[in-house]
Amino acid sequence: MRSPLPDGMSLAAEASGPRRRRHLTWGRVARGSVPYGLILPVLLIVGAILAYPLYSLVRLAFQRYGLSELIAHKGISVGTKNFSSILHDQVFWHVLLRTVVFTIANVGLTMVLGTLVALLLVRLSTWVRVVLTSGLILVWSVPVVVAVQVWYWMTNYQNGVLNFTLTKLGLGDFFHHDWYGTTFSQLGIVTAMIVWGALPFVVVTVYAALSQVPRELVEAAEIDGAGSVRVFRDVTVPILTPVLLILTSLSIIWDFGVFTQPYLLIGQAHTGPSNELMGTYLFEEGYLKTDFGRGAAISLVMLVVVAILSVFYVRKMVRMGDAA
Amino acid sequence: MRTRVFVAVVAAAALGVVAATASASGQSHQANKLTVWLQVDAQSGWPDAVAAANAQFAKDHPGYTVDVQYQNWGDHLQKFDATLAGGTTPDVIEMGNTEMTKYMAAGAFSDLTSLKSTFDNSGNWLKGLAASGAFGGHLYGVPYYAGSRVVTYRTDVFAKAGIKKLPTSLGQFTSDVAKLAAKNKSVKGFSPVYFAGTDWYFAMAFVYDYGGSIARTQGGKWYGNLDSPQSVAGLTAWKNFFNAASKASKTSDENHPAPYDVYSQGGAGAIIGPGWFSCCVGTKYKATTAQFVMPSHTPGQAMPGFLGGSDLAVPQGGNTALGADWIKDFTSTAGEKILQSKGNIPNATSLLGTSVNERAAARSWFVPAAKHWVDVENGNILRNMLATILQGKLTVKQAAANASSNIALVLNGA
Numbered sequence: 001m002r003s004p005l006p007d008g009m010s011l012a013a014e015a016s017g018p019r020r021r022r023h024l025t026w027g028r029v030a031r032g033s034v035p036y037g038l039i040l041p042v043l044l045i046v047g048a049i050l051a052y053p054l055y056s057l058v059r060l061a062f063q064r065y066g067l068s069e070l071i072a073h074k075g076i077s078v079g080t081k082n083f084s085s086i087l088h089d090q091v092f093w094h095v096l097l098r099t100v101v102f103t104i105a106n107v108g109l110t111m112v113l114g115t116l117v118a119l120l121l122v123r124l125s126t127w128v129r130v131v132l133t134s135g136l137i138l139v140w141s142v143p144v145v146v147a148v149q150v151w152y153w154m155t156n157y158q159n160g161v162l163n164f165t166l167t168k169l170g171l172g173d174f175f176h177h178d179w180y181g182t183t184f185s186q187l188g189i190v191t192a193m194i195v196w197g198a199l200p201f202v203v204v205t206v207y208a209a210l211s212q213v214p215r216e217l218v219e220a221a222e223i224d225g226a227g228s229v230r231v232f233r234d235v236t237v238p239i240l241t242p243v244l245l246i247l248t249s250l251s252i253i254w255d256f257g258v259f260t261q262p263y264l265l266i267g268q269a270h271t272g273p274s275n276e277l278m279g280t281y282l283f284e285e286g287y288l289k290t291d292f293g294r295g296a297a298i299s300l301v302m303l304v305v306v307a308i309l310s311v312f313y314v315r316k317m318v319r320m321g322d323a324a
Numbered sequence: 325m326r327t328r329v330f331v332a333v334v335a336a337a338a339l340g341v342v343a344a345t346a347s348a349s350g351q352s353h354q355a356n357k358l359t360v361w362l363q364v365d366a367q368s369g370w371p372d373a374v375a376a377a378n379a380q381f382a383k384d385h386p387g388y389t390v391d392v393q394y395q396n397w398g399d400h401l402q403k404f405d406a407t408l409a410g411g412t413t414p415d416v417i418e419m420g421n422t423e424m425t426k427y428m429a430a431g432a433f434s435d436l437t438s439l440k441s442t443f444d445n446s447g448n449w450l451k452g453l454a455a456s457g458a459f460g461g462h463l464y465g466v467p468y469y470a471g472s473r474v475v476t477y478r479t480d481v482f483a484k485a486g487i488k489k490l491p492t493s494l495g496q497f498t499s500d501v502a503k504l505a506a507k508n509k510s511v512k513g514f515s516p517v518y519f520a521g522t523d524w525y526f527a528m529a530f531v532y533d534y535g536g537s538i539a540r541t542q543g544g545k546w547y548g549n550l551d552s553p554q555s556v557a558g559l560t561a562w563k564n565f566f567n568a569a570s571k572a573s574k575t576s577d578e579n580h581p582a583p584y585d586v587y588s589q590g591g592a593g594a595i596i597g598p599g600w601f602s603c604c605v606g607t608k609y610k611a612t613t614a615q616f617v618m619p620s621h622t623p624g625q626a627m628p629g630f631l632g633g634s635d636l637a638v639p640q641g642g643n644t645a646l647g648a649d650w651i652k653d654f655t656s657t658a659g660e661k662i663l664q665s666k667g668n669i670p671n672a673t674s675l676l677g678t679s680v681n682e683r684a685a686a687r688s689w690f691v692p693a694a695k696h697w698v699d700v701e702n703g704n705i706l707r708n709m710l711a712t713i714l715q716g717k718l719t720v721k722q723a724a725a726n727a728s729s730n731i732a733l734v735l736n737g738a
Contacts, residue, residue: 067430070408071640157573158513158581158591176513178573181715268398269522269577272704287402288702290426 060296067290075293082297091273092281092298096305099256099278102187103309106255109195111248114202115240119232121207133204140200148264151193155179180266183275190262194255202247209243210236242320249313256306259283278302358646359414360392361404363634366418367394369600373662377654390650408432408639415642416650419465421456421633422691422701428459429695434638437463439648444656445672450633452690453671457635465635466651467671469663472684473525473618473629475517476587476601477594480612481508485593490616493623494533494561501569504593511590517569518592521714522707523578525630526596527562532628532689533620534558538706539692539731546694546735548728550709551721559720561621563713574714577707598632599681600667615680620687631688633669694735705730 061082063075086092121129142150154162163174180186213236221231237244259279263271271280282302286295358381366374378390393414395403401423407413419427427433440446440463449467457465482500485507491497497517504516519526528538536555539546549555572586583595588606595601596618605613618627636655638647653659660670664677669685676682691697700706709727712718718726 067405067408067426067432070405071430071432073409073411152580156581157576158586159589176571176573178575181573181575267577267580268702269579269704269707270575272708274708284702287405289699290405 057296057299060293061300063293065291065293065296070290070292078293082294083301085294086297086301091276094273095276095278095281098187098276100305100309102191102277103252103255106191106194106198106258107248107251109191110198110202110251110255111244113195114199114247115206115244117199117203118206118210121203122210136200136203139196144197144260145264147193147197148261151189152265155189180270186266186270186275187262187277190265193261193265194258197261198251198254202251205243205247206240209240213239242317245313245317245320249310249317252310252313253306256309257302278305356388358388358390358416358643358650360390360416360650361395361400361414362392362418363400364394364396369668370662370666373654373659376662377650377656377659380653380656381650384649384653385646388646404639408641411641413639413641415638415647417637417639418468418634419637421453421465421470421631421635423698424456424465424635424637425459425693425695426698427637428457428464432637432640433464434640434642434644434647435462435464436466436638436644436648439463442648443652445660445674448672448674450631450669450671450673450685452631452688453633453635455693456633456690457637465637466655468634468636468655469660469671470631470633470669470685471598471600472631472669472681472688473529473597474599474601474615474680474684475594475596475618476584476605476613476615478587478609478612479614481593491619493619494565494621494627495623497619498565498568501565505568508593513571513591515569515571515586515592517565517594517596518572518583518586519566519570519596520572520576520578520580520583521566521570521574522576522704522710523596524706524710525578525632527559527710528689528706529618529627529629530562530565531555531558533622534561537689537692539694539728539735541692541694546692546732548730548732548735550724550731551728556721556724559713559724563720566714575711599679599684602667617680617684626684626687628687628689629684631685631690692735696735696737699734700731703730703734705734 060075062077062079063069064078064081065075069075117132121132124132154160157163157176157178157180160179162179163177166172166174166177178185179189217235218231221235226234257279258277259282262275262277263280263283266275266280271284276284278298282295282298285298286292362374374392378392381390382388395418397420404413404417443466450470453467453470457463457467481504485500485503487500487503491500501516505514508514508516531537531550531554534554534557536552536558537549538555540549541547550559571591578597582604583592583597584601584604584606586592587595587601588604588609590608599615602613602615618629619625620627636651638644638651655671657675660672660675664670664675667679667681669682670676676685691701705727709723712723713720717723
């Protein structure tokens with residue numbers, strides 16, 4: 001009874017061999033397709049909300065598409081005319097330069113202040129940290145439109161609390177000071193508001209990253225005689241770099257295309273070639289002048305500029321990914 | 325692993341369903357429903373007139389419902405553009421009279437010429453308002469109502485300053501302003517007459533009063549006219565009046581802050597603006613508030629005021645017959661009388677009364693009837709010019725010349 005068993009088993013194994021292999025192949029196919037199945041929803045979503053609009057946008061950029069065309073539901077092909085009209089528009093170049101400077105100032109301030117506050121958080125007692133974090137989250141949770149209203153009230157010419165406070169502090173007579181009187185002042189207030197709104201995200205993220213800095217490393221550096229600045233530069237920053245890079249490139253994308261804060265704070269009645277940023281310029285040219293083809297062309301140019309601006313950071317991130 | 329595949333499939337299917345429902349909900353015109361876009365002014369000011377029109381319409385068209393959707397001035401054109409693109413236009417839309425031309429020229433509205441005689445008082449429509457709804461000899465917009473700009477003032481403050489008679493000339497008003505300023509020196513930031521630095525409706529009144537204009541057309545081409553000697557004289561008079569009378573920010577506009585807010589907080593002896601400003605002067609000053617017509621620099625005359633107003637049109641894709649019927653109900657003599665009782669100017673000369681508002685409308689000016697005018701407004705060319713003048717960055721002449729060439733460029737469709 002014993003001896004035939006292995007034979008029988010081997011027979012059975014032989015018989016089921018091909019079947020099992022077939023089964024295996026099927027399973028492999030199934031398993032192999034799982035990743036594709038998993039990214040399928042994402043692909044569908046991206047396809048639905050990005051690919052088609054992007055295709056439409058590119059098509060629109062090569063058409064004359066104004067009010068008449070909008071009503072007729074049909075654009076008129078004009079080749080690269082929209083692009084050449086933008087590139088020959090002096091206002092465009094002024095706005096572009098202004099926006100680049102504005103972006104550098106905003107991103108720089110956001111990152112520096114954000115990192116400093118995060119470093120401060122580490123050194124605070126628990127309850128102060130909780131209070132500060134709650135304050136930051138509160139800032140984060142205020143809808144931009146509401147925040148604009150609050151900022152507008154505070155900087156109000158007629159009876160704004162900012163003018164009142166500055167005067168009371170004895171910093172000069174700020175009664176009826178017009179914070180929206182010059183382009184520099186207008187964009188300064190917009191910058192203050194954007195940095196204020198962007199800080200929470202940066203602080204919380206950098207603070208989280210700071211908790212990843214090994215205590216031993218810091219202590220070792222300190223024992224070796226490194227001061228706090230040295231420790232920060234040579235120990236903390238290298239570890240924070242990936243996070244700082246991501247935050248910086250995201251901030252560049254956000255700040256370059258910013259629209260809500262400048263448009264609502266400065267107001268439509270005061271937005272013009274002297275203070276436009278790319279976001280508001282695009283809106284004025286595309287929507288207010290109902291020249292959608294030109295608007296589409298401007299947004300494509302914006303896309304290219306943002307890509308150029310952030311290429312440095314993205315490359316660095318990719319390299320870091322390769323090294324890891 | 326199998327469950328994950330299952331989840332992925334379910335998720336994909338769910339997305340498909342969502343996409344399908346999303347596209348199904350974007351339906352356009354529903355049967356038996358008339359969609360009307362009115363500005364919020366009607367909602368807050370004369371909802372009874374809207375209700376009366378709806379009731380009349382329902383009586384004439386049993387089974388139909390009217391869906392009135394209230395819009396804001398700030399973004400209603402962008403929303404309207406979106407409906408034009410999506411083919412979901414309303415059946416009736418209220419348009420500001422300065423907004424009409426661009427849309428008429430592009431063919432956004434149905435031609436109502438053949439129905440003109442069916443509208444009440446269509447033979448006596450206010451000239452300026454009727455002109456804003458006509459293009460190339462065709463009727464596209466039915467006059468809805470108008471509003472003029474007047475001086476709203478505090479009788480007690482005027483009396484205290486020793487002003488016994490209302491001014492009948494700009495010169496007289498200016499000397500009254502000096503009296504008001506002297507008497508209220510102790511009130512910090514007090515404006516004898518508050519008006520915003522870039523309130524171009526008021527500034528252009530000076531231009532037209534001195535015989536100037538914003539632009540003129542000749543041989544089918546537009547020319548800026550703000551640099552003409554008359555216009556420059558008007559702008560100079562306006563600048564002097566601002567410096568004497570108003571402590572408003574030189575860059576502010578007439579909505580931020582609302583002049584009646586400054587007034588109701590005791591910051592002004594008078595304000596310039598639409599007649600309905602009397603609504604919001606605050607309970608404290610309600611009893612001591614009155615209005616008069618802004619005087620011209622020519623003694624005894626009124627300064628020409630901006631005649632703002634609205635038209636009602638039927639957009640392409642809307643139901644022309646029913647839309648026109650609703651407009652007929654809304655702009656009926658009875659409807660216009662309700663509007664008039666709320667301080668507006670009715671759409672026809674035969675209905676005009678003798679209120680301050682209506683007297684001010686006797687001399688009025690209107691923006692150039694150019695296809696691209698609305699781009700001049702949106703581009704803030706006039707506002708920038710006014711701020712530049714008040715801030716002293718350029719002389720009146722230089723600023724006017726710059727604005728003038730910009731305006732010509734835009735109006736000629738650059």
